[in-house]
Amino acid sequence: xxxxxxxxxxxxxxxxxxxxxxxxxxxxxxxxxxxxxxxxxxxxxxxxxxxxxxxxxxxxxxxxxxxxxxxxxxxxxxxxxxxxxxxxxxxxxxxxxxxxxxxxxxxxxxxxxxxxxxxxxxxxxxxxxxxxxxxxxxxxxxxxxxxxxxxxxxxxxxxxxxxxxxxxxxxxxxxxxxxxxxxxxxxxxxxxxxxxxxxxxxxxxxxxxxxxxxxxxxxxxxxxxxxxxxxxxxxxxxxxxxxxxxxxxxxxxxxxxxxxxxxxxxxxxxxxxxxxxxxxxxxxxxxxxxxxxxxxxxxxxxxxxxxxxxxxxxxxxxxxxxxxxxxxxxxxxxxxxxxxxxxxxxxxxxxxxxxxxxxxxxxxxxxxxxxxxxxxxxxxxxxxxxxxxxxxxxxxxxxxxxxxxxxxxxxxxxxxxxxxxxxxxxxxxxxxxxxxxxxxxxxxxxxxxxxxxxxxxxxxxxxxxxxxxxxxxxxxxxxxxxxxxxxxxxxxxxxxxxxxxxxxxxxxxxxxxxxxxxxxxxxxxxxxxxxxxxxxxxxxxxxxxxxxxxxxxxxxxxxxxxxxxxxxxxxxxxxxxxxxxxxxxxxxxxxxxxxxxxxxxxxxxxxxxxxxxxxxxxxxxxxxxxxxxxxxxxxxxxxxxxxxxxxxxxxxxxxxxxxxxxxxxxxxxxxxxxxxxxxxxxxxxxxxxxxxxxxxxxxxxxxxxxxxxxxxxx
Numbered sequence: 001x002x003x004x005x006x007x008x009x010x011x012x013x014x015x016x017x018x019x020x021x022x023x024x025x026x027x028x029x030x031x032x033x034x035x036x037x038x039x040x041x042x043x044x045x046x047x048x049x050x051x052x053x054x055x056x057x058x059x060x061x062x063x064x065x066x067x068x069x070x071x072x073x074x075x076x077x078x079x080x081x082x083x084x085x086x087x088x089x090x091x092x093x094x095x096x097x098x099x100x101x102x103x104x105x106x107x108x109x110x111x112x113x114x115x116x117x118x119x120x121x122x123x124x125x126x127x128x129x130x131x132x133x134x135x136x137x138x139x140x141x142x143x144x145x146x147x148x149x150x151x152x153x154x155x156x157x158x159x160x161x162x163x164x165x166x167x168x169x170x171x172x173x174x175x176x177x178x179x180x181x182x183x184x185x186x187x188x189x190x191x192x193x194x195x196x197x198x199x200x201x202x203x204x205x206x207x208x209x210x211x212x213x214x215x216x217x218x219x220x221x222x223x224x225x226x227x228x229x230x231x232x233x234x235x236x237x238x239x240x241x242x243x244x245x246x247x248x249x250x251x252x253x254x255x256x257x258x259x260x261x262x263x264x265x266x267x268x269x270x271x272x273x274x275x276x277x278x279x280x281x282x283x284x285x286x287x288x289x290x291x292x293x294x295x296x297x298x299x300x301x302x303x304x305x306x307x308x309x310x311x312x313x314x315x316x317x318x319x320x321x322x323x324x325x326x327x328x329x330x331x332x333x334x335x336x337x338x339x340x341x342x343x344x345x346x347x348x349x350x351x352x353x354x355x356x357x358x359x360x361x362x363x364x365x366x367x368x369x370x371x372x373x374x375x376x377x378x379x380x381x382x383x384x385x386x387x388x389x390x391x392x393x394x395x396x397x398x399x400x401x402x403x404x405x406x407x408x409x410x411x412x413x414x415x416x417x418x419x420x421x422x423x424x425x426x427x428x429x430x431x432x433x434x435x436x437x438x439x440x441x442x443x444x445x446x447x448x449x450x451x452x453x454x455x456x457x458x459x460x461x462x463x464x465x466x467x468x469x470x471x472x473x474x475x476x477x478x479x480x481x482x483x484x485x486x487x488x489x490x491x492x493x494x495x496x497x498x499x500x501x502x503x504x505x506x507x508x509x510x511x512x513x514x515x516x517x518x519x520x521x522x523x524x525x526x527x528x529x530x531x532x533x534x535x536x537x538x539x540x541x542x543x544x545x546x547x548x549x550x551x552x553x554x555x556x557x558x559x560x561x562x563x564x565x566x567x568x569x570x571x572x573x574x575x576x577x578x579x580x581x582x583x584x585x586x587x588x589x590x591x592x593x594x595x596x597x598x599x600x601x602x603x604x605x606x607x608x609x610x611x612x613x614x615x616x617x618x619x620x621x622x623x624x625x626x627x628x629x630x631x632x633x634x635x636x637x638x639x640x641x642x643x644x645x646x647x648x649x650x651x652x653x654x655x656x657x658x659x660x661x662x663x664x665x666x667x668x669x670x671x672x673x674x675x676x677x678x679x680x681x682x683x684x685x686x687x688x689x690x691x692x693x694x695x696x697x698x699x700x701x702x703x704x705x706x707x708x709x710x711x712x713x714x
Contacts, residue, residue: 065170066102066193068095068131069159071109071152072177073142078110078118080326081177084216084227086123088181091228095130097187101194102171104131107159112137123225139426144418147411153298157291164290171198171286175323179204179281180216182231182322189284189321192313199307200284202315203277203366204325206243212326231322236370239273243327244336246273247618251387254340254624255617255692257682258332261346262354264391266384268377270620271370276388278350278358280366281323283315300355301402314361318368329615336612338683338690339625343387345682347394354395355402362392476666479519484673485666487637492519494626494691495566495595499523505563508587510580512570517599520566530573533583561587565594574598577616581694585621590697599689600629622695629688632672637688639665 068089072081089095098104106127110118115135118124127133136158141151160172171193175181192200215237219227229237248258250265263277279299287306296305303312315321365381367373400406477483480492499505507525510533511518521527565584573580577596584594629637639661646658683690 064102064193066098066104066173067160067163067170068104068106068173068175069109069156070106070175070177071138071155071159073111073138073151077177078114080213081108081110082118082121082123084180084213084326085175085177086127087220087225087227088183088216088229089175089186090123090126090130090224090226091181091183092226093184093228094181094186095127097184098173098190099130101190106131106133107136108133109136109138109155109159111139111142126225140419140422143422144411144415147415147418149297149299150408150411150415153294153296153302156298157294161291167287167290169286171284173284174282176325178209178326180227180234180324180326182234182318182324183228184231185321185323188315192315193284193286197284197311197313198286198288199282199303199310200313200315201280201361202283202321202323203275203280203368204323205238205273205275205368206245206325206327207238207241208243208329209326210329211241212237212324231319232370234322234324235318235368236271238322238324238368239267239271239370242273243331244329244612244615244618245327245332248336251384252622253619255619256336256338256612256625257340259335259337260349261341262350262358264384264388266380267620267622268380269374272374272377272380273368274377274380274384275366275368276362276364276384277366278354278362280361280364283321283323285310296355296402296405296408299358300353300405301357303357304355304402312361314364316364316366322368333612338612338617339627341682343390344394346391350391351395351399353400353405353407355399355405357402359392359395359399362388479522484670487633487640487665487669488519488688489669489673490628490633491599491689494628494693495520495597498593498595498693499564502564505592506560508562508565508584509568510565510584511568512573514572515568515570516601518568519599520568520597523566525566526562530567530569530580533580561589561592563589563592565592567594567596569596569598571598571601575616578618581619581621585696588696592696594694594696596692596694597689598692600687617692619694624693626691626693627683627687628690629686630672630684631686632668634686634688636665636668636672639668 070081070085072078095104108118115137118135124133138151138155138158141154141158144151156174159174160167160170163170173186173189189200216227216229219229221228244256245258246263246265247253248256249261249263250267252266262279263275265273265275267273282298282302285302285307288308288310289306291306295301303310363385365385367377475483476486477489479488480496482489482492499507507523509520509523509525509527511521511527511529513529513531565588567577567580567584569577569580574596581594588594643658643660643662643665646654646661649655649658
């Protein structure tokens with residue numbers, strides 16, 4: 001389930017989506033007949049494992065009751081619930097520990113056609129030993145394909161509205177069909193409830209389902225059917241397989257971002273991730289007042305509706321409570337874009353939907369860690385806090401009210417009309433047909449940059465050719481030290497700015513073999529090709545700096561590490577960036593940098609979306625991205641290369657036209673080279689290149705990372 005996508009555009013749960021990752025692909029084979037659980041099969045609470053004897057005695061003395069509520073619709077989510085989520089609930093320190101303290105009951109909300117088969121599921125027999133189980137239908141709530149947020153809200157409410165006045169006396173525990181609990185999570189909740197807490201909140205961490213589900217299935221115990229994963233082991237899996245919606249919200253990895261950003265992360269090291277989320281999950285609550293109708297989305301108003309004055313108990317440490325949220329790799333991929341927004345831009349979008357409750361939770365620091373907390377976590381928390389505060393400072397003083405939220409009010413009439421129509425049809429005949437596909441596809445066209453390399457200025461006489469080259473270098477510069485008259489001046493500035501900060505740095509330049517235009521071949525550095533880096537084949541390396549396009553001699557693999565590495569890559573090699581970085585990083589000193597430079601030969605931002613689509617930028621090092629170019633600079637580049645091509649013809653009329661075109665392009669380049677829009681950290685609609693700056697061996701306290709966060713916050 002997709003908690004942090006916006007309710008107006010959230011992807012819906014298909015009613016007949018095929019399951020993935022575990023089990024089989026048909027309802028008949030998924031639902032296996034087994035002997036149903038009987039009341040007599042249920043264990044007494046005091047015999048359940050994992051309980052503290054004193055707390056159990058207290059719970060039995062007070063006769064406390066707890067209700068667990070979950071829901072799923074659509075074949076994929078139903079299978080996830082019964083194959084993975086409920087087995088994780090069965091872990092020794094989850095439901096068995098909770099049942100040692102409380103009299104437990106489980107409400108499962110799902111589609112009614114599934115009831116008979118699901119009652120025969122093996123996991124239900126084990127659950128029945130620990131709690132009573134009841135199925136409730138949601139068919140009338142899921143007939144509207146574009147109202148997932150409303151369906152989820154009403155489904156959760158249906159799980160406890162029958163309590164009536166008694167709901168203020170019963171703790172309620174919630175978990176979605178795709179929430180996988182680490183062993184010990186519900187024991188922590190039980191202890192909090194027995195300690196007097198009435199409102200418990202904790203984060204979920206989105207992971208890529210295709211990678212994690214087979215691993216989870218392999219952890220299922222053959223005898224009990226439970227999936228028991230210790231918190232730190234699950235944390236390691238969650239960090240390693242974090243979803244692109246987490247990667248796109250990681251403040252110290254600013255390569256790509258999510259369009260709607262309501263969570264903020266900081267990768268401290270390979271075993272530690274910290275976060276601020278707005279909102280995060282209501283794990284358990286005991287309402288302080290009776291709720292008779294829903295007037296808002298669950299995530300954006302349930303706290304203010306039923307627990308307005310109840311103290312918040314936030315379980316922030318994954319050692320105490322950990323919940324992975326399964327998401328398919330393609331979820332929200334269409335909302336990803338290269339670059340990062342400024343805090344003000346983030347706040348402008350947040351202001352359209354966020355309410356008081358999420359804002360109040362936004363300042364809690366959440367910690368996901370697979371090992372002991374590192375020394376640098378304090379610096380990381382300070383930097384992430386500063387960024388979040390910068391975003392919150394841009395929000396309006398009065399957020400949108402949660403009651404009759406604008407998105408709620410928009411969907412409310414159609415949602416209830418669809419619900420009433422479904423109930424009316426059901427009374428007459430069984431509903432048929434599938435919901436229409438309401439998605440829209442849009443395309444975009446963009447101008448292309450001519451695939452032309454910088455030509456040598458030809459002349460029939462050697463002296464004239466040499467003179468022309470001198471004039472070219474004098475006025476336009478020599479790559480990468482180009483002058484503002486050259487249309488590529490803006491493209492090389494991000495790299496040159498970094499090189500200027502490290503004048504004594506030892507350089508390594510790795511270039512794609514098929515580059516049509518190489519801008520860093522003249523640097524005093526070790527030079528090698530991508531194939532040479534991949535295979536350490538000296539036949540692909542160059543020992544000394546050579547003019548672009550000229551052959552070089554070979555050299556053995558680097559005997560010592562370098563300080564800076566420039567990867568000048570074409571589109572094909574860029575798609576294999578992750579393995580390239582794994583080979584380049586060991587060649588760079590700790591605290592050094594890798595600069596990935598790419599000329600966008602199409603010009604439009606859409607040309608680079610395949611990099612996100614193929615997960616080429618799923619990086620695990622602190623990084624940031626710099627874009628260069630604008631529509632005027634794109635026209636200047638087009639005119640420049642067209643003029644150079646005409647000059648190369650050697651014919652009088654085309655050469656004259658080419659000279660005029662070249663002059664016009666250079667003047668245009670001069671005007672645009674120093675404009676405010678020529679460089680950006682957010683992917684503009686048109687850009688001519690980007691530079692990806694990656695810190696090797698950097699930690700949360702690294703100065704460069706601090707400066708980046710500080711600049712964004714300011």
